[in-house]
Amino acid sequence: MPYLPSRLHGEDGYEISIPDADAVRITKLFLAHDDCEPAGLGARDSLRLEAGLCLYGNDIDQSTSPIEASLAWAIQKRRKEEGGFPGAARIQKELAEGAAKKLVGIKPSGRAPARQHVEIQCAEGNTIGEITSGCFGPTVGGPVAMGYVSAGHGEPGEQVKLIIRGKAHDAEIVALPFVTQNYKR
Amino acid sequence: MTTYYSEDHEWITVEGDTATLGITKHAADQLGEVVFIEQQDSGEEFEKGGEIGVIESVKAASEIYAPLDGEITEVNEDLADNPSALNEDPEGAAWIYKIKLSDSSQLEDLMDLDGYKALIG
Numbered sequence: 001m002p003y004l005p006s007r008l009h010g011e012d013g014y015e016i017s018i019p020d021a022d023a024v025r026i027t028k029l030f031l032a033h034d035d036c037e038p039a040g041l042g043a044r045d046s047l048r049l050e051a052g053l054c055l056y057g058n059d060i061d062q063s064t065s066p067i068e069a070s071l072a073w074a075i076q077k078r079r080k081e082e083g084g085f086p087g088a089a090r091i092q093k094e095l096a097e098g099a100a101k102k103l104v105g106i107k108p109s110g111r112a113p114a115r116q117h118v119e120i121q122c123a124e125g126n127t128i129g130e131i132t133s134g135c136f137g138p139t140v141g142g143p144v145a146m147g148y149v150s151a152g153h154g155e156p157g158e159q160v161k162l163i164i165r166g167k168a169h170d171a172e173i174v175a176l177p178f179v180t181q182n183y184k185r
Numbered sequence: 186m187t188t189y190y191s192e193d194h195e196w197i198t199v200e201g202d203t204a205t206l207g208i209t210k211h212a213a214d215q216l217g218e219v220v221f222i223e224q225q226d227s228g229e230e231f232e233k234g235g236e237i238g239v240i241e242s243v244k245a246a247s248e249i250y251a252p253l254d255g256e257i258t259e260v261n262e263d264l265a266d267n268p269s270a271l272n273e274d275p276e277g278a279a280w281i282y283k284i285k286l287s288d289s290s291q292l293e294d295l296m297d298l299d300g301y302k303a304l305i306g
Binding site for chain 1: 221
């Protein structure tokens with residue numbers, strides 16, 4: 001059975017490929033083990049968000065750049081300098097001049113989870129961005145979120161407001177991750 | 186004292202023209218771990234079908250819809266600090282509102298326990 005070590009969600013794990021016909025039988029065999037519990041998409045989503053990892057379709061898509069998403073580390077140094085790849089012009093420009101917005105961690109102060117598309121306002125009440133992922137973080141013990149804020153905002157410690165169902169809730173920009181990764185390298 | 190149930194999985198226990206409202210054990214189980222509740226204030230009036238709050242679980246946000254017309258007379262303030270009570274005792278200590286009914290004939294549109302049990306199968 002082929003398997004690959006995976007840190008897709010910020011913890012140690014394995015991805016297993018199972019032939020269609022055997023998927024149910026093998027899954028049941030796993031679940032019969034005392035140490036094995038099922039975990040669905042919701043659990044995986046809170047895990048990766050606490051680890052500060054982007055989800056394609058939520059936090060990044062065809063319109064966002066890796067510089068906006070704070071993923072510059074994923075681009076080789078030589079590539080950053082020489083370019084010569086799709087999108088190089090935009091990426092090199094943003095590296096030199098800064099991006100128009102950036103992805104940051106956001107910690108709501110209260111208990112209300114701030115989910116995707118919640119508006120982010122600065123302390124003065126102007127709109128500065130939008131939440132792209134948000135949920136209750138079980139390890140943190142409270143709501144966690146990430147979203148884009150416009151240039152000039154987004155330093156850890158900045159106080160912001162989140163507009164949830166028409167009401168402003170206090171929140172703070174924080175450094176990612178929410179939970180330090182503890183997988184084996 | 187009679188308890189009625191709505192199709193939106195709320196219970197209402199009526200004494201005279203006042204009532205206590207909460208969500209059913211079945212609803213709480215379906216929501217999963219509740220992490221937040223947004224309640225309206227005492228004195229708010231509402232109409233049947235109107236939104237009178239939101240419950241958020243680890244999975245999703247779910248609106249609470251008014252099963253009839255009325256006015257909120259008391260809010261269970263304990264839930265804000267201890268939303269998980271909605272999982273532990275949703276049909277007891279974790280009541281959500283005390284309400285004053287505008288039209289008690291609307292109770293006839295709700296279900297009794299047997300009817301509700303049939304609904305949730």
